[in-house]
Amino acid sequence: MPPASLNGQVAIVTGGAGGIGLGIARRLAQAGAVAVLADLSPAAAEASALALRAEGLQAEAVAMDVSDEAMVEAAVAEVVRRFGRLDILVSNAGIQIVHPIEDYPFAEWKRMLAIHLDGAFLTTRASLRQMYRQGSGSIIYIGSVHSKEASLLKSAYVTAKHGLIGLAKVVAKEGAAHGVRANVVCPGFVRTPLVEKQIPEQARALGISEEEVIRNVMLRETVDGRFTTVEDVAEAVHVFAAAPSNALTGQSLIVSHGWCME
Template identity: 60%
Template sequence: MQLIDKSALITGAAGGIGRAIAERYAREGARVAVADLDLAAAEATVETIRRGGGQAMALAMDVTDEAAVNAGVERMVAEWGSLDIAIANAGIQHIEPVHTLSFADWRKVMAVHLDGAFLVTSAALRQMYRQHSGCMIYMGSVHSKLASPLKAPYVAAKHGLVGLCRTVAKEGAAHGVRSNLICPGFVRTPLVDRQIPEQAKALGISEEAVIRDVMLKDTIDGEFTTLEDIAEVALHLAAFPTAALTGQSMVVSHGWYMQ
């Protein structure tokens, strides 16, 4: 097991990518704090982890609430003594063209992705700097590299995470902290499933055409990226032994974007 005696905080971990990473980390020996806006769903994820023999706790966390983020980090450190890995994964989506997009909807998406990542980073780094070690991981997207129509706030936020990740890699180096970004292609999570009918309506095409001609058009095999793919990369980044791998964005997209 690659993460024995490590403590990990994962936001948005009650379902989707966050849950897949939480379960994988637990199988690798990590103690996992499952943080989510939906406490009941977080507790269900924790119960699954515990049934499998892992260690986990559920944290009610709105990542846009500074007090909630700080309290969550303080609670897990008080119980487990360290914060070795922090993953800023919480995210939302909004499908609409720029010219009709309201400022409120723009700010809502940016708040969860960018403000949330900042607050999690700030709280995590204070602890990581005290212990002189740590690993920050951000959940970007292929949209950290490319743009798509109808997703202006999401694309802007995911691009912004690249800059935050790289800055943390520079600042954290003196404190033994690494920082990297995962950039998934389309993964069949509830977030993506909701986009399919929304894009079909906005583009005036069928849902099948959205999947074939929009989402998977530029992959090498017409396949979705899987939860297991992302969890594997997250494990690799967390377990990597040196600062040779920091400030990087790892694209996992079936060839949709190649760098």
């Protein structure tokens, strides 16, 4: 049975101008939601929203640096002012920086955690206030297989993605009385620009070829040697967004072609 319609609902997707975020926004809009693309680049967000509207979908754009408290508060308040409600938050914005731990610059460690964890907290806090007022809502964090596993060179990323599962569980506990659910989607490697950038970086750091990074690092543990797709991730987000009750909350769903199983 396909997930239920999201007609009349309003969804904020952070990092929504491209990659996984845009794919999620498109899927939610196809299900009937108004997809609000929140992104560090207002021009990119508006261009992507325009493209979705050209497909006949409901999409808007808002500027948001997820690590900036005032900007997050203002952006969420603007969405609520414009639409009168907020039903779905997809906390997707993220970056990747790779270094061996002994050489990991502290400034880059803090930047990683600010975007992934501070950003998830700030957008969650701002969204919960409206969701509590209306007595319903769904928060979906885009984690990673690295919410469950570890890889070389990714100490900050793995730490941050593990942290999202802890945050989701607390939000699920606190939000239940207000009709708010929280869950995590944990993709494997999706061939977005973020992953494309990692391939040569890891090849240099590990002293192997880019082909070996793909075959022996990224896809070695999958059952079929395939990358996870944006559509795979968007499908899982839709399932969580459309869940009809608190029966599905505080959970994490791995979407990784069998790379990680539990």
